[in-house]
Amino acid sequence: MISIRGVSKKYGRNLVVDDVTFAAEAGAITYLLGPNGAGKSTVMRMIAGLSRPSAGEITVNGRPLGEFSTTATEIGFGLGAFARNPKHSAARQLRWQARLGGIPIRRIDDVLTQVGLDRVAARPTGKFSYGMLQRLNIAGALLSDPRTIVLDEPANGLDVEGTLWLRELLLDLAAAGKCVLIASHDLTEVAITGSQVVILGKGKVLSDTTNAELLAMGSGPRPLESAYVEITRSSLEYTAGTRS
Numbered sequence: 001m002i003s004i005r006g007v008s009k010k011y012g013r014n015l016v017v018d019d020v021t022f023a024a025e026a027g028a029i030t031y032l033l034g035p036n037g038a039g040k041s042t043v044m045r046m047i048a049g050l051s052r053p054s055a056g057e058i059t060v061n062g063r064p065l066g067e068f069s070t071t072a073t074e075i076g077f078g079l080g081a082f083a084r085n086p087k088h089s090a091a092r093q094l095r096w097q098a099r100l101g102g103i104p105i106r107r108i109d110d111v112l113t114q115v116g117l118d119r120v121a122a123r124p125t126g127k128f129s130y131g132m133l134q135r136l137n138i139a140g141a142l143l144s145d146p147r148t149i150v151l152d153e154p155a156n157g158l159d160v161e162g163t164l165w166l167r168e169l170l171l172d173l174a175a176a177g178k179c180v181l182i183a184s185h186d187l188t189e190v191a192i193t194g195s196q197v198v199i200l201g202k203g204k205v206l207s208d209t210t211n212a213e214l215l216a217m218g219s220g221p222r223p224l225e226s227a228y229v230e231i232t233r234s235s236l237e238y239t240a241g242t243r244s
């Protein structure tokens with residue numbers, strides 16, 4: 001379980017996360033939604049220990065983040081689909097990650113097979129498509145077989161088969177009792193796999209409901225979208241317009 005209590009983050013004088021409180025429970029898929037710039041990635045980065053909260057506390061399975069010497073075996077992070085070194089193979093990128101996190105090297109073949117990259121394990125990641133890098137990103141998150149999995153927009157770039165695979169994977173992880181937290185813009189995936197939905201806007205929690213409650217708030221042929229649009233309407237930072 002991830003618990004975030006009263007967490008704020010300031011960059012200079014800019015308060016980008018403002019007194020955020022929510023929990024992601026074990027055995028559930030919690031989605032973190034919100035418009036561009038709402039603070040989702042900043043919250044994810046603080047959970048990963050890549051950035052320190054200016055205020056508040058984050059605990060994972062009851063322990064404050066600061067107590068972990070490494071979170072690698074406790075939480076699996078997939079915070080970005082990128083080639084760490086484009087000359088290195090997928091297997092080498094995961095070996096580096098395993099070594100850094102004290103994770104057994106034998107897990108690498110398992111996760112490469114799990115994400116469907118076993119046949120291209122030796123290929124330089126610089127030659128990977130975006131979807132292949134996304135699969136590698138997810139492989140990294142699964143590497144330690146952690147109780148808690150945190151993913152930033154994991155469905156981006158996946159092909160149709162990959163999207164269906166990811167859905168099954170996430171549902172299986174939750175069914176196995178894992179805590180899954182996902183930042184996303186993809187309401188279709190939220191509708192299919194989400195249990196709890198937290199919506200941020202301008203750094204604040206605008207809504208924290210179950211998927212079913214959010215659906216019930218909406219109307220028309222696309223109730224989830226309509227509920228989301230209503231909740232975030234006054235918190236949009238970037239809206240497309242026309243020049244007069």
Ligand SMILES: Nc1ncnc2c1ncn2[C@@H]1O[C@H](COP(=O)(O)OP(=O)(O)OP(=O)(O)O)[C@@H](O)[C@H]1O
Binds near residue numbers: 016034037
């Ligand atoms: N390192 C940084 N220094 C200064 N400001 C930052 C930094 N990182 C993020 N921000 C600002 O924090 C705010 C929240 O950004 P964040 O990336 O968390 O939003 P997001 O909800 O993930 O957006 P998106 O949906 O576009 O990915 C933005 O205004 C952004 O400009």
